[in-house]
Amino acid sequence: MPAIEQLRIAQLVRETRQCLKFTQIKLATMLGVSFHTINRWENGRTQPSPLAMKQIKELLYQMGEPGEMLLAKYF
Numbered sequence: 001m002p003a004i005e006q007l008r009i010a011q012l013v014r015e016t017r018q019c020l021k022f023t024q025i026k027l028a029t030m031l032g033v034s035f036h037t038i039n040r041w042e043n044g045r046t047q048p049s050p051l052a053m054k055q056i057k058e059l060l061y062q063m064g065e066p067g068e069m070l071l072a073k074y075f
Contacts, residue, residue, distance in 0.1 A: 009053075010044040012074045016056055017042075019066045031055050 017027045017038070024038040031038075031052055040046040048056065057075070060067035 006044050006047055008074060009047050010042050012070065013038065013041045013048065013056065015070055016059060016067075019063060019070065020059065030059070 013027075017024065020027070022030070024042070025035045028035045028038045033052065037046070041048055057071070060071050063070075
């Protein structure tokens with residue numbers, strides 16, 4: 001995956017978490033991953049699996065207007 005795409009995914013994960021007012025630990029628990037995984041996603045060191053991306057999209061749909069704005073921005 002190109003570096004620019006990985007940075008956009010990192011921003012998406014961070015902005016989603018911040019809009020939800022979640023800690024990295026809480027988001028990790030919701031997605032069934034570890035805190036370290038969320039941290040690596042947000043720092044652009046790794047990227048979410050397709051299943052995790054689907055779960056993130058579902059969270060965005062559930063957020064209403066803020067989620068719709070992030071969906072439009074990143075998808």
